Amino acid sequence: MDRIEIARAADDRGELALARRGDVLELVVDGVFAMDSTQPSTERALARLALDRLAPARQTAALQAAGRASGPGLHVLVGGLGLGYTARTLLDDPAVAAIEVVELHPALVDWAHRGLLPQLADDDPRLTLTIGDVLDIVPARHGLDAVLLDVDNGPDFLVHQGNAAVYGSPFLAAAFGSLAPGGVLAIWSADRSPTLHRALTQLTGGCEEVLLEVARERRVFEYALYLVERPTG
Numbered sequence: 001m002d003r004i005e006i007a008r009a010a011d012d013r014g015e016l017a018l019a020r021r022g023d024v025l026e027l028v029v030d031g032v033f034a035m036d037s038t039q040p041s042t043e044r045a046l047a048r049l050a051l052d053r054l055a056p057a058r059q060t061a062a063l064q065a066a067g068r069a070s071g072p073g074l075h076v077l078v079g080g081l082g083l084g085y086t087a088r089t090l091l092d093d094p095a096v097a098a099i100e101v102v103e104l105h106p107a108l109v110d111w112a113h114r115g116l117l118p119q120l121a122d123d124d125p126r127l128t129l130t131i132g133d134v135l136d137i138v139p140a141r142h143g144l145d146a147v148l149l150d151v152d153n154g155p156d157f158l159v160h161q162g163n164a165a166v167y168g169s170p171f172l173a174a175a176f177g178s179l180a181p182g183g184v185l186a187i188w189s190a191d192r193s194p195t196l197h198r199a200l201t202q203l204t205g206g207c208e209e210v211l212l213e214v215a216r217e218r219r220v221f222e223y224a225l226y227l228v229e230r231p232t233g
């Protein structure tokens with residue numbers, strides 16, 4: 001299948017390319033495959049499972065303004081734009097009032113605004129794309145219903161070495177602290193990570209690990225999601 005490059009850009013954090021192989025859209029970071037559109041089930045599950053954990057709050061406080069970031073409905077921050085599947089899953093839920101996606105690479109945000117990411121092509125006013133590093137932006141946010149982080153492979157196999165701090169206790173505590181009571185912090189990992197599980201358990205007293213199998217090119221991969229909830233009381 002011929003590969004057609006749609007866009008390419010470089011910044012001080014690396015080089016990015018968006019390409020198409022037939023029906024498949026592909027994102028390449030620094031010449032290394034980052035993700036494609038063939039099997040985005042775990043990127044979607046990151047959003048879906050977090051929203052499901054919010055179910056009791058959605059029936060009561062989450063649909064009222066009190067104690068929330070602002071206005072009625074759920075307020076969610078997503079770390080890492082990628083091809084936009086996590087954000088799309090949130091947008092498909094009418095209980096979600098506002099989504100801020102924080103993305104390191106300005107070019108990817110520009111491509112989204114230009115309609116090159118089909119998942120986000122419909123220009124939904126609930127969506128804000130912020131250029132920046134989650135390490136800087138998440139600690140400055142408060143009263144969120146959910147923080148969903150999918151910026152790297154997980155603590156044991158990093159694409160960007162600078163992301164090591166994303167899985168460290170100080171930043172995890174800041175992300176947890178940005179939640180409203182009853183809010184959920186969810187983290188995607190390309191592998192099961194006992195280290196991350198332990199760090200989140202120590203921080204919050206209990207962490208749910210969800211393992212999800214994905215079949216790709218005749219291989220089965222096991223991805224992991226880690227979810228913690230801020231107590232309501």
Ligand SMILES: C[S@@+](CC[C@H](N)C(=O)[O-])C[C@H]1O[C@@H](n2cnc3c(N)ncnc32)[C@H](O)[C@@H]1O
Nearest residue numbers: 043080082083084085086103104133134150151
């Ligand atoms: C695997 S992709 C995210 C996939 C996304 N969940 C989806 O549904 O398509 C990771 C994204 O995080 C971005 N990223 C990496 N490190 C980051 C950081 N520290 N802060 C913000 N974005 C980051 C990458 O540029 C990339 O767009």
